[in-house]
Amino acid sequence: MNHLYQKKDDLVETWNSVSGLYEEKQYWKAPENIANLQILLSHIGDPKGQHIIEVGCGSGFTSAELARRGARCSLIDISPIALETAQKAFVASGLEEPQCYNEDALANTVESDSYDLVWNGGVIEHFYDEGKELLLKEMLRMCKPGGLVIVTVPNRWCLQFQAVQWWQKLSGTWKYGFEDDMSPRRLRRLCKKIGVRSSSASAFNPVLGWRWVPVARRFLNLLELETVEKHRQPSIIGFLSVLSIRKPLLDRI
Numbered sequence: 001m002n003h004l005y006q007k008k009d010d011l012v013e014t015w016n017s018v019s020g021l022y023e024e025k026q027y028w029k030a031p032e033n034i035a036n037l038q039i040l041l042s043h044i045g046d047p048k049g050q051h052i053i054e055v056g057c058g059s060g061f062t063s064a065e066l067a068r069r070g071a072r073c074s075l076i077d078i079s080p081i082a083l084e085t086a087q088k089a090f091v092a093s094g095l096e097e098p099q100c101y102n103e104d105a106l107a108n109t110v111e112s113d114s115y116d117l118v119w120n121g122g123v124i125e126h127f128y129d130e131g132k133e134l135l136l137k138e139m140l141r142m143c144k145p146g147g148l149v150i151v152t153v154p155n156r157w158c159l160q161f162q163a164v165q166w167w168q169k170l171s172g173t174w175k176y177g178f179e180d181d182m183s184p185r186r187l188r189r190l191c192k193k194i195g196v197r198s199s200s201a202s203a204f205n206p207v208l209g210w211r212w213v214p215v216a217r218r219f220l221n222l223l224e225l226e227t228v229e230k231h232r233q234p235s236i237i238g239f240l241s242v243l244s245i246r247k248p249l250l251d252r253i
Contacts, residue, residue, distance in 0.1 A: 004106060004127060004128055004130055004131030004134060012078055012079055012080075022058070022059035022061070022085050024059070024061050024064075024089055024092070027059065027061050028061070031226055031227055031228045031230075031231050032205060032207070032208050032231045032239075033061075033062075034228045034231075035204075035205060035228050035231035035232040036062070036121060036152065036231075036240070037062055037065060038228070038232055039152075039204060039232060039242060040062070040119065040121075040150060040152075043148065043150055043242075043244050044117050044148060044150070046069070046070075047066045047069050047070060047071035047117075048069060048070030048071065049070060049071070049072075050066075050070075050071045050072070050116040050117055051071070051072045051074075051114070051115050051116050051117075051144075052066055052071045052072065052073050052074070052115060052116065052117040052118075052119070053073070053074040053075070053076065053110065053115045053117075053118050053119075053142060054073070054074075054075050054076070054119060054120055055076050055105050055118060055119070055120045055123065055135070055138070055139055055142070056076065056077055056078075056105055056120045056122075056123035057075040057076065057077045057082060057083065057086050057120075058077070058082055058086075058121075058122065058123075059082070059085055059086060059089065060075055060082070060083075060085065060086020060087070060089050060090070060098075061086075061089055062121070063075060063086065063098065064086070064089040064090050064093055064095060067090060067093075067095045067096070067098070068093060068095065071117075072096075073090075073098045074098050074099040074100070074101070074110075074115070075087075075098045075099070075100050075101070076100070076101040076102075076103055076105055076108060076110065077100075077101075077102065077105075078102070078103065078104050078105070080102050083100050083102050086098070086100075087100060105123075105135055105138060106127075106131060106134050106135060106138060108138065110142050111142070112141050112142065113141075113142075113143070113144050113145060114142060114144065115142050115143055115144060115147060116143075116144055116147045116148070117143075117147060117148050117149075117150065118139045118140075118142045118143045118147070118148070118149050118150075119139075119148075119149065119150035119151070120139075120150075120151060120152075121151075121152040121153075121240075122152065122153065122154070123135070123151075123153075124136070124151055124153050124182065125153050125154055125179050125180050125181050125182060126176075126177060126178055126179060126180075127180075128178075128180070129180075132182075132190060133190065133193065133194050136149070136151070136190065136191070136194060136196075137194055139151075140196075140245065140247060143247045144247065145247055145248065145249045145250070146246070146247060146248075146249050147246075147247050148244065148245070148246055148247070149243075149244070149245040149247065150242065150243065150244055150245075151187070151242070151243040152240050152241065152242045152243075153181060153182045153187070153240065153241050153243075154179070154181040154182075154239060154240060154241070155181060155182070155183055155184070155203045155237070155238055155239060155240055155241040156181045156182055156183040156186065156241075157183045157203065157236060157237045158181075158203075158208075158209040158237055158238060158239045159209075159237065160209045160210055160212065160213050160216075161208075161209035161212050161239060162181070164212040164213060165179065165181075165212075181241075182241055183203070183241060184201035184202050184203050184241045184242075184243075185201070187199075187201040187241055187243040188201050188243075191243070191245065196245055197248075198245070198246065198248075199243060199244065199245045200243070200244045201241060201242065201243045201244070202234060202241070202242060203234070203235055203236055203237070203238040203239075203240065203241045203242070204231075204232060204233060204234050204235060204238040204239075204240055204242065205231045205232070205233065205235065205238040205239040205240050206230075206233055206235035206237060206238050206239070207220065207225045207226065207230050207231050207233075207239070208231060208239035208240075209237075209238075209239045210225075
C-alpha cells in the first residue's frame with residue numbers, strides 16, 4: 001500500500017515514538033485542545049449515548065473525554081503504543097475500556113453502518129491522495145445512515161505553519177512523517193471526487209500557527225491570544241480545517 005501512505009514500518013515507528021510522549025494532564029492545559037473539543041461538540045451535540053469511533057486515535061484523550069460525557073467509544077490505530085496510551089487514559093478515569101482495533105484504517109475489520117460518529121483529528125494529512133480518498137470512504141462505511149463523519153486537519157492556508165513545516169522537513173528536524181495538509185476548499189473537492197453530495201468545511205484557530213514561529217511565541221501571551229475563545233475563532237487562515245459529512249439515510253453518499 002505504499003501508493004497510499006509512507007512505508008508501513010516507518011509509519012508505525014513514527015507514531016509509536018510520538019505516542020510515547022503523550023501526557024493527559026498537560027494535554028488539557030493547552031487551550032487549543034479544549035477549543036478542538038468544543039468545536040467537535042458544536043458539530044455532534046451531546047455525546048451521551050452516542051456510539052463513537054476515533055479512526056487514528058493517537059493519544060485517545062478526546063475520546064476519553066467524550067466517554068466521560070456518556071459516549072460509548074471505540075478506537076482504531078496502526079500504532080500499538082498509541083492504543084496502549086489511549087486505553088490507559090480510559091482506565092485512569094475509571095471508564096469502561098474502549099473496543100480497540102490495532103489495524104490499518106484503510107484495511108480494517110470494523111463493521112459497516114455501526115457508529116453514530118466516526119471522526120479523527122490530524123490523521124488524513126499523513127496519506128497520499130489515493131489514501132485520503134480511501135480513508136474517507138472507510139469512515140463513511142463505518143458510519144450509520146444519518147450519522148456524522150468529522151475530520152480535522154492542519155490547514156494548508158495557515159502560511160506561517162506551512163513555512164515552518166517546510167523548513168523543518170528541509171533541515172531534517174520534522175518528526176511527524178509524511179504530511180500533506182488540506183484547506184477547506186480541498187476537503188470539499190475530495191468529497192466531490194468520492195461522490196459525497198453534501199458536506200461542509202471551514203477553518204478555525206488563527207493563533208496556533210504562530211506558536212510554531214519561535215520569534216512570535218513570546219508575544220502570544222503578551223497579546224492575550226492564548227485563550228480558548230481565540231483558538232476557537234473562525235479564520236480562513238486558521239490552523240485547522242474541519243470537515244463535516246452527514247451520511248444520508250438512503251444507501252448513497
